[in-house]
Amino acid sequence: MPDPRAQPAFPIETSVTLLPDGIVVFYMDEEGHLHITEGDIRDTRRLTWDSEDFSFLPGMPPMPGSTGELEESHVFAHPTPSADGQRIAVFGLLPTLDKQEGWDGNPWEYVEEHFPYLATEGWPPEEEEDTLPDDIAGLAMAVVDGDPEDIDDDAVVLSMEEDIDDGDDFDDDIDGGDMYWPGGKVYVLHKDGVQVWEPWEFEDGSPTHLEWTPDDRNLLILCQQERELDLLWVDVDEPGRGRLLMTGAPIFWSWRPGRDSLAIRSGFEDSPAGLFLFDPQEVGSPDPHMVAEAGNFYAPAWHPAGDSFLFGSPGSQLEDDLVLADHQGQQLRSFGSYAGRAAFRWDASGRQFGLALAPEGQGPFQSLEVIDLLTNSRTEVWTEPFIAFEWLPDGAILICHADEDRGLLRWARVHPDHTDSPLLLGEPWAPARETIISLHFFEQVARSHPFLSQDGRHVIYSGWLLDDLDHRGDTLAVSGPPRVLMTSLHGGGDTLRVARGRFGVFGR
Numbered sequence: 001m002p003d004p005r006a007q008p009a010f011p012i013e014t015s016v017t018l019l020p021d022g023i024v025v026f027y028m029d030e031e032g033h034l035h036i037t038e039g040d041i042r043d044t045r046r047l048t049w050d051s052e053d054f055s056f057l058p059g060m061p062p063m064p065g066s067t068g069e070l071e072e073s074h075v076f077a078h079p080t081p082s083a084d085g086q087r088i089a090v091f092g093l094l095p096t097l098d099k100q101e102g103w104d105g106n107p108w109e110y111v112e113e114h115f116p117y118l119a120t121e122g123w124p125p126e127e128e129e130d131t132l133p134d135d136i137a138g139l140a141m142a143v144v145d146g147d148p149e150d151i152d153d154d155a156v157v158l159s160m161e162e163d164i165d166d167g168d169d170f171d172d173d174i175d176g177g178d179m180y181w182p183g184g185k186v187y188v189l190h191k192d193g194v195q196v197w198e199p200w201e202f203e204d205g206s207p208t209h210l211e212w213t214p215d216d217r218n219l220l221i222l223c224q225q226e227r228e229l230d231l232l233w234v235d236v237d238e239p240g241r242g243r244l245l246m247t248g249a250p251i252f253w254s255w256r257p258g259r260d261s262l263a264i265r266s267g268f269e270d271s272p273a274g275l276f277l278f279d280p281q282e283v284g285s286p287d288p289h290m291v292a293e294a295g296n297f298y299a300p301a302w303h304p305a306g307d308s309f310l311f312g313s314p315g316s317q318l319e320d321d322l323v324l325a326d327h328q329g330q331q332l333r334s335f336g337s338y339a340g341r342a343a344f345r346w347d348a349s350g351r352q353f354g355l356a357l358a359p360e361g362q363g364p365f366q367s368l369e370v371i372d373l374l375t376n377s378r379t380e381v382w383t384e385p386f387i388a389f390e391w392l393p394d395g396a397i398l399i400c401h402a403d404e405d406r407g408l409l410r411w412a413r414v415h416p417d418h419t420d421s422p423l424l425l426g427e428p429w430a431p432a433r434e435t436i437i438s439l440h441f442f443e444q445v446a447r448s449h450p451f452l453s454q455d456g457r458h459v460i461y462s463g464w465l466l467d468d469l470d471h472r473g474d475t476l477a478v479s480g481p482p483r484v485l486m487t488s489l490h491g492g493g494d495t496l497r498v499a500r501g502r503f504g505v506f507g508r
Helices: 107-114 433-440 442-448
Strands: 024-028 034-038 075-081 087-093 095-097 184-190 196-202 206-212 218-225 228-235 242-248 252-255 262-268 271-278 289-293 308-314 319-326 331-339 341-346 352-358 367-372 378-382 386-391 397-403 408-415 418-431 458-465 469-472 475-478 483-488 495-500 503-506
Touching (some): 024 075, 024 483, 034 087, 034 495, 075 503, 087 206, 184 206, 196 218, 196 228, 206 442, 242 262, 262 308, 289 308, 289 319, 308 341, 331 352, 341 442, 352 386, 367 397, 378 397, 386 433, 386 442, 418 483, 433 442, 458 495
Antiparallel strands (some): 075 087, 184 196, 218 228, 228 242, 262 271, 271 289, 308 319, 319 331, 341 352, 408 418, 418 458, 458 483, 483 495
16 A cells, blocks of 8 residues: 655645755645655655545545544644654644635624634724723735636735725635634644644634743643633643633743743733733742733843843833833833834844834834844834844844735845845745734744744745736736745745645744
8 A cells, every 4th residue: 555645745846946955844735734844845744634535445444653643624723843843733623614605795894703803903892992902913814806707716816904994895705714613622743744642622712823832841822712812831741731821812922041931911801911921930830920011012022141021011102111121020221112013022142132113003014123232222224014023143134025015025134234235035925824924923923933944044934926926907816825935045045936835834
């Protein structure tokens, strides 16, 4: 009997190029199955299975060592590699609707009704406007807008808009509009494709984010429960053993370097957003405790030394203060105020950090500054719309530039000491839904789902290159599944098509 793992995951194409040496990529194909490829895409192996994969042997039960305990019909999502590079955790979800079903009228109204924590407009309703904090990030959506007769069945027209007026007329189709039964499972798979175990199962709710703890022994899981979110701490090796850390809106957190402790930004109904600290190494491991009110920012940013962190604190005149606090939350220093929403990240040396600002409080960032702790200098390094940035090992900054007019993204590289000549990398591309969400929450996702290779020389993402797009006047349409793409951050900055798929991460 042939081993299905030995077969390529997709037809080999001339546009697919071998990966650089040492690169390990996990990716989800268009059917929702997880694959691993190392160096040569012809060695691609699939790590998740269902009964249909073995239909050529009627009546044969699932094959031990290949399907493990994976439940039939599960759709797999959110692949998360462990720090040791040998395991990967995934959600197993049960779908309820096809992409073209269940959308009645304006798709944004559907999101507001069923996923209110993702909406930037229209939630909460006026009569409940004080029940949720105004601190939830929005979601960029890809929607179909046009005459269905002019668009293929699988085509979508891309839109980078984050809010949609109720009067807009949209078709019922939406890219990636899959729905799932409440609940789900968390699986941990060994990269050999044989070992599988199930550390956690949800009876209800919708799991949305998955992350390994720094010690590689536990998982953090974010799960939506109606209007609130639960943050869970789950033991990887003892199935069913877990702990509820917080309930509310604990969307953003960061780990203290050198210690498995967390700084969490969260909000609760009828209360302001807060900054919480949690240290499981403390005696008795008490619940997270609030150390300060939180302003409008994404994740708190720990200094590489682990002795302090940055966060935004509510200030005066509708602005927030940018504050440096010690590891216990005591404020040490202020870096002035900012309007709107902010994001910050330290460079590897801990001498300077990048400050991204969205003055309107939503939408793409509009500027990026670098602040030096020793000289107190502030250097503006980028002034065009962008949705994510990351420090590179050589001190440069990777930026995901947003062309709002065309709905395209492009990687760029800028160095704080040479701001007059940013380097554009690879080709412009239209993002898949999974990439839009990942980049919008880049501070959270970049750590748990590496889109940068360990050596900082490549970036991975999913979407369509210009050759895959259909130019229809002022709009860009795509048909067929997205590709997992990889762009070099050095040399010519070429873009490679790694596979057909909708989500990809580097192995560690």
